[in-house]
Amino acid sequence: MENAKDTFYITLRNRLTSVNPNRTMLLRAVRRPGILVEEAEAPAAKLPLDVFVLRWTAVEMDMQLPSMLVRMTCEIHYTTAGTQANGGLDRGRALEEMDAELLQLLSPMNAQKMNYTTTQATAMGTDVFWTVPVFDSVKTLRDQLSRSVTVTVFVFQEQGEL
Amino acid sequence: MAGDLSAQNTNGAARRFATALLRANGGTTASLQMPPLTGDSTDAAQLGLNAPNFQLLPLSPVAFRRARITLQEGEQQKYELLISAEAVAAQVSQLELTSADLLFSMAAGVVVAGKLFLIEATYVSESQGEVYLYRLLLREARGEWQLQ
Numbered sequence: 001m002e003n004a005k006d007t008f009y010i011t012l013r014n015r016l017t018s019v020n021p022n023r024t025m026l027l028r029a030v031r032r033p034g035i036l037v038e039e040a041e042a043p044a045a046k047l048p049l050d051v052f053v054l055r056w057t058a059v060e061m062d063m064q065l066p067s068m069l070v071r072m073t074c075e076i077h078y079t080t081a082g083t084q085a086n087g088g089l090d091r092g093r094a095l096e097e098m099d100a101e102l103l104q105l106l107s108p109m110n111a112q113k114m115n116y117t118t119t120q121a122t123a124m125g126t127d128v129f130w131t132v133p134v135f136d137s138v139k140t141l142r143d144q145l146s147r148s149v150t151v152t153v154f155v156f157q158e159q160g161e162l
Numbered sequence: 163m164a165g166d167l168s169a170q171n172t173n174g175a176a177r178r179f180a181t182a183l184l185r186a187n188g189g190t191t192a193s194l195q196m197p198p199l200t201g202d203s204t205d206a207a208q209l210g211l212n213a214p215n216f217q218l219l220p221l222s223p224v225a226f227r228r229a230r231i232t233l234q235e236g237e238q239q240k241y242e243l244l245i246s247a248e249a250v251a252a253q254v255s256q257l258e259l260t261s262a263d264l265l266f267s268m269a270a271g272v273v274v275a276g277k278l279f280l281i282e283a284t285y286v287s288e289s290q291g292e293v294y295l296y297r298l299l300l301r302e303a304r305g306e307w308q309l310q
């Protein structure tokens with residue numbers, strides 16, 4: 001399952017560099033694309049602005065098939081307060097922009113599963129694939145607009161895989 | 163009616179007073195858990211595979227106390243850390259950062275007496291436009307790691 005989670009994140013991150021190369025963040029002294037896995041970073045009281053945050057929640061397994069099919073739920077959270085140049089009055093547009101970017105990041109809805117625990121990432125035998133995103137309604141907190149998007153990720157568990 | 167635009171010259175007295183009070187009232191040392199100056203840009207670092215190699219940045223004098231809040235069942239205890247603005251300014255200057263806010267936002271946690279705490283909120287106290295004290299609201303981390 002961990003390989004599928006890693007593959008999903010790296011796929012979205014690599015796509016973000018071409019969809020919007022300007023969406024970057026400085027995290028742990030590294031400038032990188034503005035997307036992160038919440039459970040792989042230091043805990044924070046507030047989610048960072050203008051960044052996609054991946055949060056893994058539910059896991060279900062289907063044992064009836066020759067290979068076990070794992071179904072995982074990934075919530076993608078993002079928050080914006082608009083830009084300084086527009087005094088935050090463009091926060092609706094900024095959120096809309098992130099919605100559109102996320103749709104592009106999630107298409108095509110599959111990727112070859114990779115193992116990133118080895119020094120050189122190695123390709124595995126099956127794909128990771130996911131459903132169309134379900135967009136939650138916008139949440140407004142004073143000057144911030146937030147949205148949560150749910151994607152169900154499927155993967156076949158391979159022999160000897162954790 | 164015109165505003166009062168007269169200059170208020172600060173002489174640092176509030177800062178020195180706060181530092182002296184913290185030192186006199188059981189002042190101790192707390193350390194911010196900071197990322198290394200040269201970050202790890204590999205995929206493994208972003209996936210939680212590589213050790214983050216956090217470094218401890220000492221701040222002194224500080225006062226550490228239990229926050230007076232109503233406890234909820236199952237919630238971790240909250241604490242308050244009062245930090246001398248002089249100590250924060252010294253570290254902000256040494257790391258060549260633009261603000262204390264940036265320093266605290268970079269920190270992954272705070273270590274006090276070998277115990278890790280997570281930063282919940284940051285407040286400042288100021289006099290004549292000069293910050294003399296930083297207050298961090300901390301929550302006890304669940305991991306029982308002993309940190310030096």
